[in-house]
Amino acid sequence: MSTATNGRYRQVKIALAKGRFDYGPYLGAGAPSPHFVSELGVLFAGDCLDVLPSIRDESVDSVFADPPFNLGKQYGRRTNDQRSDYLEWCQSWLDQCVRVLKPGGSLFVYNLPKWNVMLGAYLTNAGLDFRHWIAIEISACMPIPGRLHPSHYSLIYYSKGKPKTFRRLRTPIQTCRHCGEEVKDYGGHRDAMNPNGVTLKDVWTDIPPVRHWKFKSKNRRANALSTKTLDRVVEMSTVPGDLVLDPFGGSGTTFAVCEAKSRHWIGIELDFAPEIVERFESDEIRSHRNDDYVEI
Numbered sequence: 001m002s003t004a005t006n007g008r009y010r011q012v013k014i015a016l017a018k019g020r021f022d023y024g025p026y027l028g029a030g031a032p033s034p035h036f037v038s039e040l041g042v043l044f045a046g047d048c049l050d051v052l053p054s055i056r057d058e059s060v061d062s063v064f065a066d067p068p069f070n071l072g073k074q075y076g077r078r079t080n081d082q083r084s085d086y087l088e089w090c091q092s093w094l095d096q097c098v099r100v101l102k103p104g105g106s107l108f109v110y111n112l113p114k115w116n117v118m119l120g121a122y123l124t125n126a127g128l129d130f131r132h133w134i135a136i137e138i139s140a141c142m143p144i145p146g147r148l149h150p151s152h153y154s155l156i157y158y159s160k161g162k163p164k165t166f167r168r169l170r171t172p173i174q175t176c177r178h179c180g181e182e183v184k185d186y187g188g189h190r191d192a193m194n195p196n197g198v199t200l201k202d203v204w205t206d207i208p209p210v211r212h213w214k215f216k217s218k219n220r221r222a223n224a225l226s227t228k229t230l231d232r233v234v235e236m237s238t239v240p241g242d243l244v245l246d247p248f249g250g251s252g253t254t255f256a257v258c259e260a261k262s263r264h265w266i267g268i269e270l271d272f273a274p275e276i277v278e279r280f281e282s283d284e285i286r287s288h289r290n291d292d293y294v295e296i
């Protein structure tokens, strides 16, 4: 992102951050007490199915959900990642996410292709509009006998009617990392191309894995996403001052990105809320480099 864009976000943040985030207007009666409130967001420690019903109808601009994938992984003490009713469980929190989304708002779900095929069909039946199936390349997956080698996770992107915000992102024109020369000739049309880069594709091969400790919490070893994935979701679907909801906070990647980009946020996390607060307070977890260009 350009220095000018960063500077603009800082200014918006100063204008928005008048003390703590006033989350009251977004919650109805019986809402639980928050675990943490920042200048821009609010975090609830608990089960998303207990917290989501307190969020008011049509109050959120964008939802990002990265639930456990039902692979029997060890998250925290309270997470059940081996459900016989996995799809029904996903549908219960998706119903809430759809309800709280504003008309024109966006909804993203990150999951295995196997589950997202069905969750996408569910969202279509719920009346949302399909926008994209984004394939996010992963390198760490082992080959499976009798199958193709799985090499992507799926990020489905839906909107509630015509999207009210869709900002075009551009990725830099690819160069050779040894000689610096451009690697493609774009069929002879290079001169006609936008100097800010090429329109972001729906196949993302440039998302770095989160392996190094400098990118993740030392006290939470379970999966964490790259800030680059959330940069794209947030930039594409919201403008500064908008409200983003993430019901499966994990290590707080979504919230850290929202803070950096001057978006309000509502977060929920069952087992790791203290680790999310630590992320904010220590400033130790870094962001991945991202050279996307955001069109205003």
Ligand SMILES: C[S@@+](CC[C@H](N)C(=O)[O-])C[C@H]1O[C@@H](n2cnc3c(N)ncnc32)[C@H](O)[C@@H]1O
Residues within 6 Å of the ligand: 046, 047, 048, 049, 066, 067, 068, 069, 075, 076, 079, 080, 222, 223, 224, 225, 226, 247, 248, 249, 250, 251, 252, 253, 254, 268, 269, 270, 271, 272
């Ligand atoms: C795949 S991780 C999310 C990772 C996150 N996107 C990040 O970048 O760090 C899923 C998270 O959901 C949390 N979780 C599981 N069940 C939950 C529930 N019912 N309500 C809220 N959080 C839940 C787990 O503790 C785990 O941290």
